Amino acid sequence: MKTTGAGRSLAWLLVTWGLTRLLLLLFVLKVYVFPGPDVTSDVSVIYHGWYDVLRTGTFPRNDVTWQYPPAAALAILSPALLPFLDYATAFYVLALLADLVVLALLLSAGRRPDRTLRGAWVWVAGVPLLGPTVYARYDVMVTAVAVAALLAGARSPRAMGALAAFGALLKVWPALLLLAARRRGSWLAAVVTAVAVAAGFAVVMPGAFAFLTFQRDRGTEVESLGALVFHVARHHGWDGEVLLNYGSVEFLGPYVSVVSTAALFLTGAAFGWLLLWRMLATRFEAHTVADAAFVAVLMFTTTSRVISPQYMVWLVGLAAVCLGFRSSRMRLPVGLVLAAAFVTVLEFPIWFAHVVASDPLGITLLVVRNGLLMAATVAAARELWRATVPREAPAPLPPQTTRTSETPVSS
Numbered sequence: 001m002k003t004t005g006a007g008r009s010l011a012w013l014l015v016t017w018g019l020t021r022l023l024l025l026l027f028v029l030k031v032y033v034f035p036g037p038d039v040t041s042d043v044s045v046i047y048h049g050w051y052d053v054l055r056t057g058t059f060p061r062n063d064v065t066w067q068y069p070p071a072a073a074l075a076i077l078s079p080a081l082l083p084f085l086d087y088a089t090a091f092y093v094l095a096l097l098a099d100l101v102v103l104a105l106l107l108s109a110g111r112r113p114d115r116t117l118r119g120a121w122v123w124v125a126g127v128p129l130l131g132p133t134v135y136a137r138y139d140v141m142v143t144a145v146a147v148a149a150l151l152a153g154a155r156s157p158r159a160m161g162a163l164a165a166f167g168a169l170l171k172v173w174p175a176l177l178l179l180a181a182r183r184r185g186s187w188l189a190a191v192v193t194a195v196a197v198a199a200g201f202a203v204v205m206p207g208a209f210a211f212l213t214f215q216r217d218r219g220t221e222v223e224s225l226g227a228l229v230f231h232v233a234r235h236h237g238w239d240g241e242v243l244l245n246y247g248s249v250e251f252l253g254p255y256v257s258v259v260s261t262a263a264l265f266l267t268g269a270a271f272g273w274l275l276l277w278r279m280l281a282t283r284f285e286a287h288t289v290a291d292a293a294f295v296a297v298l299m300f301t302t303t304s305r306v307i308s309p310q311y312m313v314w315l316v317g318l319a320a321v322c323l324g325f326r327s328s329r330m331r332l333p334v335g336l337v338l339a340a341a342f343v344t345v346l347e348f349p350i351w352f353a354h355v356v357a358s359d360p361l362g363i364t365l366l367v368v369r370n371g372l373l374m375a376a377t378v379a380a381a382r383e384l385w386r387a388t389v390p391r392e393a394p395a396p397l398p399p400q401t402t403r404t405s406e407t408p409v410s411s
Contacts, residue, residue, distance in 0.1 A: 009117060010107075010117070013107075013117065013120055013121060013124055016124050016125070017103055017124045020124070020127070020128040021096060021099060021100075021127075021128075023128065024096075024127075024128060024131075024132055024134065024135055025092060025096060025135065027131070027132035028040050028043075028092045028132045028135045028136055029089065029092065034131060034132050034349065034350075035349070035350045036348070036349030036350045036351070036352050036353075037349050037352055037353075038349075039131070039132055039133045039136045039349050040088065040132070040136045042136055042137060043087075043088045043091050043092070043136050043137075044087070044088045046065065046247070047076055047087075047091065047138075048087045048088070049063075050063070050066060050076050051076050051077060051079070051080075051087060054073050054076055054077055054205075055077070055080075057204070057205055057206075058205055058206045058207055059073065059205055059206065059207035059208055059210060059211075060207070061206070061207035061210040064246055064247075065246060065247035066210070066211055067211045067246065067247070068170075068171060068211055069168065069169045069170060069171065069172060069211065070169060070197075070198060070201035070202070070205070070208040070209070071166060071169035071170045071197060071201070072138070072169075072170055072171065073201070073205070074170070075138040075141050075142075075170060076138070078090075078091070078094050078141075079091045079094065081094070082094070091138075092135050092136075094141070095134070095135040095136075095138070095140050095141065096135065098140045098141045098143070098144040099127060099134070099135075099140055099144075101144045101148075102123055102140075102143060102144050102147050102317060102320070103120060103123060103124065105144075105147050105148055105151055106119045106120040106123055106147070106151075106320055106321070106324055107120050108151075109151050109321075109324050110324055114286060114325065114326055114327070115324050115325060115326065116323070116324060116325070116326050117324075118323040118324065119320040119321060119322070119323045119324025119325075120320065120324070122316065122319050122320040122323050122334060122338070123316065123317065123320040125338070126316035126319065126320070126337075126338050126341055127140075127313070127316060129316075129338065129341040129342045129344075129345060130309060130310075130312055130313065130316070130341050130344060130345050131345040131349065131350075133309045133310055133345075133348070133349065134310070134313055137310040137313075138170075138171075139171065139310040139311070139313045139314065140313055141170070142167055142170045142171045142173075142174065142314070143313050143314055143316075143317035144317075145163055145166060145167040145170060145174065146163075146164070146167050146173075146174045146177060146293075146314070146317060146318070147317050147318075147320070147321055148163050149163035149164045149167060149174065149177050150177060150289060150290050150293060150318070150321045151321065151324075153181070153186070153289050153290075154286055157181065157183040157185040157186040157189070158185045158186065158188070158189040159189070160177070160178075160181065160186050160189075161178065161181065161185065161186035161187060161188065161189030161190035161191075161193070162189045162190065162192075162193040164177040164178050164186075164190055165189070165190040165191070165193035165194040165197070166193055166197060168194065169194060169197050169198060173297055173300065173314060175190075176293055176296040176297055176300065177289070177293045178190055179274060179278065179289075179292045179293060179296050180278070180281075180284065180288050180289040180291075180292035180293070181289060182284060219243075219245055219246075219250035219251050219252045219256050219260065219305075220250060220251045220256050220259050220260050220263070220305050221248050221249065221250050221251075221305060221306040221307065221308070222242060222248075222249045222250060222251060222355055222356060223306075223307045223308070223309070223347065223348065223355065223366060223369075224263070224304060224305050224306055224307045224370075225263070225302060225303065225307070225370045225373075225374070226259040226260065226262060226263045226305055227251060227259075227366070228363070228366055228367065228370065229255075229259055230251040230253075230256070230259070230358075231358040231362070231363050231366065232358075232363065233255075234358045235358070238253070238254065238255075239253060239254065240252055240253020240254055240255075240256060241253055242356055248306060248308060249356060259305075260305045263303055263304065263305040264305070266303035267299075267300060267303045267304065269303075270296075270299035270300060270303055273299070273381070274292075274295075274296055274299070277292075277384065277385060277388070277389065280389045281388035281389050282388070282389070282390055283387065283388045283389075283390065284388065285327065285387070286325060286327075287322065287325035287327060287328045288384075288387070288388060290318065290321045290322045290324075290325065290328075291322055291328065291329070291330055291380070291383070291384050291387070292384060293318055293321075294315070294318040294319060294321075294322050294330060294333070294380060295377070295380045295381050295384045297314055297315060297318055298315060298333070298337075298373070298376055298377040298380055298381075299377055299381070301314070301315065301373065302370070302373045302374055302377045307370070307373075309344050309345070309347075309348045309349075312337075312340065312341050312344050315337045315340075315341075316337065316338070316341060319333075319334040319337050319338070322334060329383040329384075329386075329387050330380055330383060332379050332383075333376040333377075333379045333380035333383065334376075336372050336373075336375050336376035336379065337372075337373075337376050339372050340369050340372035340373050340376065343365060343368050343369040343372065344369055346365055347362070347365040347366060347369055351365060
């Protein structure tokens with residue numbers, strides 16, 4: 001009976017994945033038009049433009065919208081693997097394959113004795129909640145590398161370190177996967193991989209690290225937590241503006257630098273909390289590495305001055321790995337992240353015009369989405385702390401002395 005039930009669950013999971021992914025492909029291929037602005041222009045215009053530059057053997061050093069580590073070039077160039085398709089179509093197919101790789105990894109891990117298929121269901125259900133944006137950005141490819149790194153951690157720490165380092169050179173955040181790594185092999189493999197890959201790009205392709213100088217003049221992206229200040233302030237005389245800046249729609253004007261600095265302060269505070277946790281944590285279980293990575297990426301996403309919709313793909317992938325463990329304590333935070341994913345597709349792309357206009361609907365969507373992310377962050381951090389940091393043992397009571405009745409000694 002259990003085997004039959006598991007077979008049916010797997011069948012339903014695969015059917016659901018196939019139908020939802022077919023729908024996503026139909027949207028990015030524009031067989032059906034998804035409401036809101038066209039999310040595919042990043043691939044057909046921006047990525048394709050970078051592709052033409054990267055093919056010449058150099059990075060787009062004069063394009064301030066290129067803000068990615070050097071290995072991101074591999075994702076942008078990947079459609080060359082399918083020369084019989086046009087660039088955009090090839091990219092969407094490869095994004096679909098990355099999605100399938102994540103599912104295959106979660107299914108393989110879910111069959112182990114201490115695991116469950118809940119993680120695969122989180123991935124299957126969570127990705128379509130974000131709409132076609134998932135296949136119109138290369139973040140799903142990065143997430144596949146991150147999921148592979150976490151799942152490799154238990155059996156091969158060195159493979160985990162190498163994959164995390166490679167992921168960090170794709171889009172920085174996978175470096176956080178090493179937060180709870182306890183074996184030196186993971187860190188050694190990460191350092192060797194990072195140095196080797198970075199040096200290779202620096203030697204072969206000029207401008208590999210130009211992206212480091214393209215972040216200084218950024219504003220506050222309109223979907224971020226800090227942006228809520230300006231969405232409200234616009235109704236009370238704030239005279240700033242909303243512009244497409246550095247590849248995203250941002251607030252520019254008075255006090256924006258103050259809010260951006262505050263976001264950096266919050267990120268620093270989050271990093272401090274994570275360091276404190278790492279020093280005090282003593283109880284590590286099989287799922288602790290995944291839980292810690294989930295908490296860390298939640299913290300850095302929520303406090304960032306930019307919360308692009310594709311960032312949610314990272315959280316869904318890490319949430320899926322967490323719930324793949326039967327003993328994971330992250331059920332509530334994962335549920336909150338999935339709810340935030342659904343609200344995200346409402347604010348972008350469906351009603352993004354309302355967000356840009358800072359009207360009541362746009363502000364409400366951001367308050368709800370960012371509120372869900374904040375709640376998920378706090379809940380996940382609390383669960384991680386409770387599960388790994390021992391409470392202080394109560395001070396031992398002083399030894400009790402038993403009184404004996406004194407009898408006079410006769411001489």
